Amino acid sequence: MNANPSFLDQAEAGELLPGAYLWDPSIAPSGPLNMTVDLSSQRTFVYRGGRLIGISTISSGKPGHETPTGTFTVLQKERIHHSNLYDDAPMPYMERLAWSGLALHAGHVRGYPASHGCIHLPMGFAAALFREPTRGMQVVIEGHAPSREEIMMASRQNAPANSQCCQADDQAAGGAGYSNVNYESGQPRNDERNTVQEQGQDEPAPSQEDPAQALPPPPD
Numbered sequence: 001m002n003a004n005p006s007f008l009d010q011a012e013a014g015e016l017l018p019g020a021y022l023w024d025p026s027i028a029p030s031g032p033l034n035m036t037v038d039l040s041s042q043r044t045f046v047y048r049g050g051r052l053i054g055i056s057t058i059s060s061g062k063p064g065h066e067t068p069t070g071t072f073t074v075l076q077k078e079r080i081h082h083s084n085l086y087d088d089a090p091m092p093y094m095e096r097l098a099w100s101g102l103a104l105h106a107g108h109v110r111g112y113p114a115s116h117g118c119i120h121l122p123m124g125f126a127a128a129l130f131r132e133p134t135r136g137m138q139v140v141i142e143g144h145a146p147s148r149e150e151i152m153m154a155s156r157q158n159a160p161a162n163s164q165c166c167q168a169d170d171q172a173a174g175g176a177g178y179s180n181v182n183y184e185s186g187q188p189r190n191d192e193r194n195t196v197q198e199q200g201q202d203e204p205a206p207s208q209e210d211p212a213q214a215l216p217p218p219p220d
Helices: 010-015 123-131 148-158
Strands: 020-023 033-038 043-048 051-057 070-073 076-078 094-096 103-106 119-121 138-142
Touching: 010 043, 010 051, 020 123, 051 123, 103 123, 119 123
Parallel strands: 033 138, 103 119
Antiparallel strands: 020 051, 033 043, 043 051, 070 138, 076 094, 094 103
């Protein structure tokens, strides 16, 4: 754990459970944004002015629908968007990276590749990123997505011997404040980092008019 709550380290990414993220834009209030997506670790990193302000778990494309690697740019943003390819599936906080169907958006983050090619982000992280001036932001996608079996094996090997589950900081209805670690799955580890100040939380529960209120399983 870092003693300074306004400092994020990439080493912390490995400690996040599926659906969890760290977000602290106050670390760098101004400067150009850029983002790196690491398919190998199923993590993403957001930088402003060269300083890390956000870390999140993701789910990338599953076998047969692999997420492409390369350097992309955010071309379009839509808070309420539905898939043109997969049964009108909701894609809240969509940030398009390619006109062929590649995008960042809120979705189920399972800890392994599970999408139809898009990059699924936890709802709170997707919303926080969407609020930033990301149009034109460079997004580098790199690495090789592991299989679900490889992810599960690594999780078992890295699990703390005395890990415990406790009630999530972000209840289903959401909250007005922020917590250091957000667990969309609803079961954060009993970790002292939960006592540290702001670094990400889901928004309050959307209204019935908001398609983000219920995310069906993939497809995108």
